[in-house]
Structures are given as structure tokens and as C-alpha cells.
Amino acid sequence: MLLLSVPSVLGWLLMACSQNVPMILVARFITGFAAASFLVVGPVYITEVVESEIRGIWGTVFNFMLCIGILLMYVLGTFVSWIWLSIISAVVPVIMFISMSMVPESPRYLLSKGKLEPATASLKWLRGTFDEAEIETELKLLQKSVHEDSRQPVRIQDLLQPSIFKPLSITMALMFFQQFGGINAVIFFSLETFKTAASDIDANVSSITIIFIQVIVVGMSAFLVDRCGRRILFIISDTGMAISLAVLGLFFFLKFQNGDEVPKNLGWLPLVSLVVYIISYNLFLGPGPWLMMSELLPSRVKGLASAIASSFCWLLAFVVTKTFEDLSSSIHPHGCYWLFSSVSVLGIAFGCLFLPETKGKTLDEIQNIFK
Secondary structure (H helix, E strand, C coil), X not given: CCCCHHHHHHHHHHHHHCCCHHHHHHHHHHHHHHHHHHHHHHHHHHHHHCCHHHHHHHHHHHHHHHHHHHHHHHHHHHHCCHHHHHHHHHHHHHHHHHHHCCCCCCHHHHHHCCCHHHHHHHHHHHHCCXXXXXXXXXXXXXXXXXXXXXXXXXXXXXXXXXXXXXXXXXHHHXXXXXXXXXXXXXXXXXXXXXXXXXXXXXXXXXXXXXHXXXXXXXXXXXXXXXXXXXXXXXXXXXXXXXXXXXXXXXXXXXXXXXXXXXXXXXXXXXHHHHHHHHHHHHHHHCCHHHXXXXXXXXXXXXXXXXXXXXXXXXXXXXXXXXXXXXXHHHHHHHHHHHHHHHHHHHHHHHHHHCCCCXXXXXXXXXXXXXX
């Protein structure tokens, strides 16, 4: 994570100094690479260092901070140019580098490298104790788990083993339902949605309002995920998304049927639909897949499997974002939103039939589900 701050700073500074489109694309690639890599490493680190009783909260806090960053960029983007926005963004990785320099390495990682004393010191620091006896049981369980993992070297063909293929498949399915629930299309084109809908509310204010609500709901989700459980929140989240997207599609269908004029007294409907959508998405579909990715995947293949799942997620995000405008022209906006709604309905069935509950379980107990 410390190393990733370097390309992130360089990418944002290059963005600020860009003189043409190719420079912007290169800068965007660098910052995108750093951000995507951090999205793989960050949740894994959190899962390895926190206790199972509060793992859900801290896994969700990671997504909460992402939402804070998005909100900050939306607000600042209203007042400053994109050049200054890039310069401000370059400061954030510097702050992260300084902060993370004070945090110890994961005890599990240190044990995998045969460093018992640093792992013990790290675990004592993380648990806030100077007494080694207080962490003795947890340390022995970690040693046993790491020893078992070290006896099985990672190979590509290992991904086909049921104990690995099942959790990887579930993780990738979660990423699919996250992205094909239409989140990037809804967020990236929210400004255009409000303009198209001819809402009486200023489009910039509406977009910032949506992101602000997103921050609030993710904060609430952090406290619910370890109380209610992952599966039920996933089902509720996908249900709310399916309904709100269906209603949003209905609005645009009525608008289309009305000669592209907003139906009388319905200018408020897009904002309400998107608010319900954002609340539903961030209840679980936003933070949940990243949390469950770090919980479900076995430790010995977590690096490789997380990279595969994350790459799959961002590939889907690219596909949805890139094709949304063309798809909207072909089947109209209402068709797009109904398509996303249909995917969310499939997600509800997936949650009911295949999604395991990981609430309160240790990482080893979760792995036993697939054995």
C-alpha cells in the first residue's frame, strides 16, 4: 500500500500538467492502476488484521472512505478547475503514505515469511496490549493456519479445486451483480439523467445530494453488516435496487410516450428513484462484495484470486460505462434501467440460493463451508 502511493501521486501530477488528450489518458491509466491495486490490497489487509466480531464494520468503513472521496471530488469540482482538482488529489496519497508508515504489517503475512517476533509485536499493537498472554491463543491459531497454507503451494490449476472455485465463483457473481446493477451508469450519468428528466432541481445539486446520501448509508451499513448478516442485507439491497430501477425506467418510458416531455407533476420522480437506488445499493451491494471477497477467498490463493475477481469487476465497470450511452440510444433509457432491474431480480434469487452467511465466523470457519 505504501508503494502504491508513488504512482498515484505521479499520475495525478501528470494529470494536472497534461497538455493534450494522450497525456490525460496516460495519467488516468496510472491513477486507475494505483486505485484498482489498492482496492485489492486494502480489503485483504483489513480482513487479516481485525477481529472476526468487527470484521464487517471495518470492511465497510473501507468503502465508506471511498464514498467520502467521491463526495469531496464532486463538491470541489463545483468550485475549482480540473487542474486544481488533480493537484488536490495528489496530496491524498501523500497523507496515506505518512499514515500507513505508522501501522504494522499484517501478522498473517509476517508469519508466512517466518517472522514470528515481528508478527507477535504486530498482533500486540493491533490488539492494544503489551501482554503476550492475551494474544497467545489467536497467535497459535494464525500459526496453524499459515502452516497449513504453506504446505500447499499456489498453482493456477488450484483455482479449479472446489474449495477455491466455489468461493471465487461466488465472489465474481457478487461483482457481476454489483456492476450490472447499473451503479456506474447511474452515478456517472446522474447529471445527464436530471437534465434529461427536466427536473426542477439543479442538476449539480442533485448529483451532490445523491453522493451525500451514499456516504450516510454506507456509514449506516457499517453498523448493520455485523448485526443483521451479509445474506439478508444483500437480498434487501438488491430488492431495493430492482424496484427503484424499475420505477426510474417507468418514468423514462412515460416521458418517451409523452413525446419526450416530462409527464405532469412527475419531475420529482427521478430524484426519489435515484435516492432509493443509492440507499439500497450502499446498504450492501456497494461495500459487500469487497468485504466478502476478503472473507471468502482462501488465504493461500487470496492474492491471485482477489486480482482475478477485482479485474473482473473493473472490466464489467468499463463495459457498463462504455456501452451505456450506445445502449441507451438503441433501447432508450427506460430499456437500460429495466435491464439493470432484471439483473437485480436475478441477484435476489442468487442471494437466496447460493450466498453463504459469514457473519461472526473466523476465516478458517468460512473456508470449512466449501470443504
